[in-house]
Amino acid sequence: MPAGRRILSRLQTSSYSSNSHKGMGNGLSDDREVNAIPLATLAVLPKHANMPEIPGDTNMSFEAMLYIFGVIVMCMQYINLYKTVWWLPHSHANYALNFYLIDPYLAAFLCLLMSRRLVWCYIHEVYGSRQARGCIYWLVQISKLLLMVTVISALFYTGYHVLINHAILHCLFLCCPIATYGFLFGPSLKPLYQKNLNWPSPVLERPPLFHQKSKDGSERDLFLFHNCVLTPDIVREEVEILRADFNNRVKQVLFNSMLTAYYLTFVPLCFAQHIQNNCDTCWNTLYYDTWWVGQHVFLTWLSTFLMLCAHFLPPKYLDLMHRCALHLGRWQKVEGRHAHVPYNAWSELQVWPQGALVKHVKGLFKADGINVTAEPGNSMHGRFFFLFHQPLRVLNWMLILTWLLVGYQFFCLLQCGDWSHIICMALVLFCNYYTLFKLLRDRIILAKTYREEDKITLG
Structure with missing residues (x-):
């Protein structure tokens, strides 16, 4: 905020309080338009606790664990579908699974598809030493290029074999998450590749000295921090930034948890009934426990959802949201007629203390919080305060x-x-x-x- 804006806020507050005292002394002002207590003297900075450093998983290690978990649940679903009773004396099966019923191209395609976040995280976060253009730096860059080419080539190869081995109607199951993506993120493709939208932005104790910017003028790394000030518009701007970041994190959690459960546990069910036997003229009749495989899909989604929540909403981030909510506060609407209750006209440049009554175009409101800088009747501010105060x-x-x-x-x-x-x-x-x-x-x-x-x- 510019310095002139802060001076204007102080002058408005002081002049407003002095005019209020003059009006009360002369007995000419309406008692409904002022409070008896000067509000500017009651505004204090909330005191925040010192958050200790809590170790957490890096993005690379978390993506590796999430990918391994996804491969495990996919293997478990194949076991649920194609298990045998090989231990019975008259069983024709020699192994625990009917491996010939599993389409290797489909399994490889799903594994490659779900490795996209791990590969992209490796490209973003693994760097070599840039000093003197050392060999390690160029080896890392070459490994990234080879990894990208290998994954994309293998994805197209396995996808081609899935298309020719199965009917087009069944292959459409692979495109269903596109509708969910469009519902959550819209037509933008940035949530698929931009680092700040795919992984949690770092949280800092204080504002950074400078921001690294790319050639197109956009910030390369978005840092989240808290401004502990008594300037209402700065607080509301910070709330807006944190709200947008929190909404994006929730969308990423919902989309990626759904994607893991859908591709690695539900898609094998969609293709299970359409795999041909060794004989070219006959098809298998596959029997499995419908309740158990459906439960496995749901438990996979819920487990992935909680894993992503624990990573995308770490303690330091929740503490940042809590600090901002303390500065924001909230307004509670006062119902009924209060003709003789003293109140102030709400001002966007004023920090309101606990219990202050203000008149807004949406009605009469009472301040709830150590300091209140929220806009009366703003539902977004109310939800933010409810979640994080x-x-x-x-x-x-x-x-x-x-x-x-x-x-x-x-x-x-x-x-x-x-x-x-x-x-x-x-x-x-x-x-x-x-x-x-x-x-x-x-x-x-x-x-x-x-x-x-x-x-x-x-x-």
């Missing part, structure tokens, strides 16, 4: 959902009697234990941190 609210929701998922899987594991069900549930449950560990660790650390914040505020 309690610092542990979002984390508690994720933790409760993870506990319910792990508890249900553990109960199902105790009830399982089939060897394939035991392996499937145990492996997915083991992956969810890591998510539960991270959320529990973050919850314990943040609870102690904000307990200290409450002591500072009360003191």
Whole structure:
């Protein structure tokens, strides 16, 4: 914000308060237009807790774990579909699975398709030393080029064989996520390749000294930080930036969790009924447990959703949102007629203290928060304050959902009697234990941190 804007805000506040006192002293002003307490003297900066450094996964390591998890759940779904009873004395199967029923081109195509985030993350985040144009730097660049060419060539090769081996109607199942992408992101392709939209932006304790900009003028790396000021328009601008970033993170979580569950667990079901036997004139009749494979699709989606939430909403990011919500505050609409209640006319340049009454075009509002800079009647500001003014609210929701998922899987594991069900549930449950560990660790650390914040505020 320019310096002249801040001076204008102070002058307006001071002149407004002095005019209010003059009006009350002469007894000529309407008592409904002013508060008895000078509001400018009640505005104070909220005190924030010092957030400790909590170790987390890098984008590269997280994408590797997510890809391995996806390959595991795909293998488990193939086990659910093509398992045999090879141990029976009169069984014609010699192996635990009917491997000849599995289309290798489809399995390879799905694995290559779902490796896109891992490959793109490697290209973005792995660099060699640029000093003196060393050999390591050029080896890294060549490896990136070879990796891209190999993955794209293999993707086209396996996709071609999937198209010629299956009917076009069944191959349309591979294009269904395009509709979901268009619903979430619109016609833009940036969420598929831009780093700031694919992975969480770094959170800084203070504003950076400079921003790196590319040739087209756009910022190469977007940094998120908190401005601890008493300037309302700066606070509202920060809320708008964080709101857009949070919405993008939620969209990425929803889209990528749906993509993992759809391609790696649901698509094998779509192609299972249409695989030809060794005989050219006969088709297989495949029987499988519909409830179990459907449950596997849902559990895969929920597990991936929680893994992505734990990575895209780390503790430092939630603390940043909480700090901004403390500066934003909220307005509660006062219902009914209050003809003799003193109030002020709402000003966008004023920081309103707790309990202040203002008159807005949308009605009469009461301030709720340490400081209130929100716009009365703005539903977006109200939702932002509701989500983040309690610092542990979002984390508690994720933790409760993870506990319910792990508890249900553990109960199902105790009830399982089939060897394939035991392996499937145990492996997915083991992956969810890591998510539960991270959320529990973050919850314990943040609870102690904000307990200290409450002591500072009360003191």
